Amino acid sequence: HCPNCGVKDKKGRNDMALSNNHSSVIKGKQNDIPVSSCGSQRQGDGSRNICQGGEKVCIFKVPDPMMNSNRDAYVPCIVSLGPYHQGEKSTMDKYKRQAVRRLVTRINKSEEWLMKEIQKIEKEIREHYEEEEINCNGEKLCWMMTADACFILEFFKCAAETRDDQNVQGSYSHVFQNKGYKNCMHSAILTDIMKLQNQVPLFILIKLLQLEFDDAKRELARILSNSNPFKGFPFNSKQESDDSIKSKLDEENPCHLLDLYRMVIRDRLIPRSESSRSESSTAYRCGYQQLPSSNVGAEKGKIERHIPCAEKLENAGIEIKSDNIKFEKSKFGISKLFLPQITVKYSTETLLRNLVAYEECQRCSSNPKKPVISCYVNLLDKLIDSEKDVALLQDSKIIKSFVGSDEVIVGMFNKLAIGMTVEPPDGDTIENFESIHQLDEVMADARKHYKNKWNRLMIEFHQTYFSKPWYIVSLSAATALLVMTLIQTVYAEK
Secondary structure: OOOOOOOEOOOOOEHHHHHOEOOOEEEOOOOEEEOOOOOOOOOOOOOOOOOOOOOOOOEOOOOHHHHHHOHHHOOOOOOOOOOOOOOOEOOOHHHHHHHHHHHHHHHOOOHHHHHHHHHOOHHHHHHOEOHHHOOOOHHHHHHHHHHHHHHHHHHHHHHHOOOOOHHHOOOOHHHHOOOOOOOHHHHHHHHHHOOHHHOOOHHHHHHHHHOOOOOHHHHHHHHHOOOHHHHOOOEOOOOOOHHHHHHHHHHOOOOOHHHHHHHHHHHHHOOHHHHHOOOOOHHHOOOEEOOOOOOOOOOOOOOOOOOOOHHHHHHOOEEEEEOOOEEEOOOOOOEEEEEOOEEEOHHHHHHHHHHHHHHHHHHHOOOOOOOHHHHHHHHHHHHOOOHHHHHHHHHOOOEEEOOOOHHHHHHHHHHHOOOOOOOOOOOOOOOEEOOOHHHHHHHHHHHHHHHOHHHHHHHHHHHHHOOOHHHHHHHHHHHHHHHHHHHHHHHHHO
16 A cells, blocks of 8 residues: 555556556657666665765755664655656656657747756756765766656646636546645645656756747646645645745745745745745854853853743743744743644645755755754644643644554654754754744743742632632632632721
């Protein structure tokens, strides 16, 4: 079964085994050229470090600690894309060939002509991958990237159209279309497309769309906007406008679909003004940046990204509610922590893991970005220690679960942080570490409240005397009796 949807092929074989091959053929007039007969080989003991490759690398191999924690989350299940899957056959290979043929038919060109157009950007393609992992010649690489890019575009086009639209009719429309978001195959393919090692440079998709449309980015935004990841799933999912996606394509120049997805999620978690500030600044490279002085609770020159679990916060008088990220302080020991709702499905872990892996890998790239998703995943990891924490977060509408037991959710979030770097190593000082002001402020305020003895005394008093109705009546009666006794004493003395 596919780990995301349980899909089997007709013979009952596991689709994971079938998809671990990525070799197909586009039949041209002169030669039958493998779409993918190249790939990656690990060096030495097979271990991997972060940030291998040149300055422009943005499609990385997943680091070993993350890969070992949950291999299925990073390895394609149904469709293999890009040069990192050496000689691996994919169950979608025939659909890739059909996607290429449909494109050349629409633009009235040959497959050879299309491949030559992609060969013109071979250098740029190679610069986006870890070069030592690509062991094939230019012709094979360009055929593979042509087929993969055509497949991705055809997939999103079919999903964006209605079932009866003549543009999506064909032998594979039932595979590509998302029929009311209940098509299991569609969901599995979509999840594969969003995996880090399965990324294809976005400029290839745009180049192919330019062959058909005057405004290629507008068309790309249109076909992506109705897809779950680009609605912000699993956070505050809602329809993302074409203009919103196009503005990200124009202004932020995402490297690939996972990078674009990260931008959508980033804007769901923190305000646009915050997320865009210094997003690509070289000040956020490979290290530690000192937090603003308002980060109360952290020692000077250090970032502290720790917070007690949800149950402890509640016992300390912090109510957790669903809304945009913020922390509201109030008198009498009661405060409120607001967090966006997260929908937990079987695909949620895979999407979050690949977002975190991407942020972790690009920390030392030429265009480093704030690890917003990593830091929020770290926050959820800290909040969830037990099933009681999950139950509390579900009651607070922070977690909307479709995966069964609370124990599964605990295990998922506690393992998500493996291999993630969101805090300095013990004893290190902060110089250039990425600071996400709003997230760090919220965690600092929650810690400050939790450590405040006065807040705890107020909560204990409240729980002792106001937790039950008869306690309130008794306390009121006792208070009234005391006041009346004092008044009587005063008048008696007069």
